[in-house]
Amino acid sequence: MFTGCDHTDSPFRLGGKWTAKIVRCLEDGPRRFSELAVPLRGITPKVLTETLRSMERDGLIARTVGDGTPPRVDYALTPLGRSLLAPMAACCAWAAAHLPEVEGAREAYEDAAPGSALH
Template sequence: MKPEHIRVPALPPLPDQDHSDCRAVASVLARVGDKWSVFVIMMLTDGPKRFNELKRMINGISQRMLTLTLRGLERDGLVTRTVFPTIPPRVDYELTDLGRGLAAPVKALGEWAFAHLPEIEGARSNFDSRNSD
């Protein structure tokens, strides 16, 4: 028997929180929870990298998506971009202190995802087979 509708009670608001705080936190979580941001942060934990180095390390990311991800992380103060006056110009990306503070939880999340991937794929397969009509 499949339930048609499950009612989930709303959580009470946290003390001293308003809705604008929740929206602001949601925008931060959207950035750091984005799959490409997680990969970029993980790749930068051991020091600065050049753009093409990051692109090679992150399988499947397009040049445009890497550019947008780095720009967003820089805007949020998590990554710095340093241009060296060489020919051709050299550009390095590095985690800021704020980014390094985020690196440990992001790395733990990524490691958890890799470690539990077989279980998650099995659960997805079971779910899909039960719900395919």
């Protein structure tokens, strides 16, 4: 096993369904909770809250509470969170370049799956 890559201590949460999407939503600047919920169609308030808390705990985002009634709460990427943008862009470019190959592999796998005509 690689040093520092023990799966129980891994800081990487981008494998989750929402973390990378939240990073992208905050790419252009801070947003409020309700402003995040709009582009993240399908996320429940509970899951959004849990994901934001996890990201804040990991140092990827900062939560700022402002004055007002009710208080204004903004979420923004930290420098650590911003450092994910370049690797995420590389992953997106790879996916765009290799999507036909991935789709072909999936089709071949499904065709060879038990219960298919090949088995």
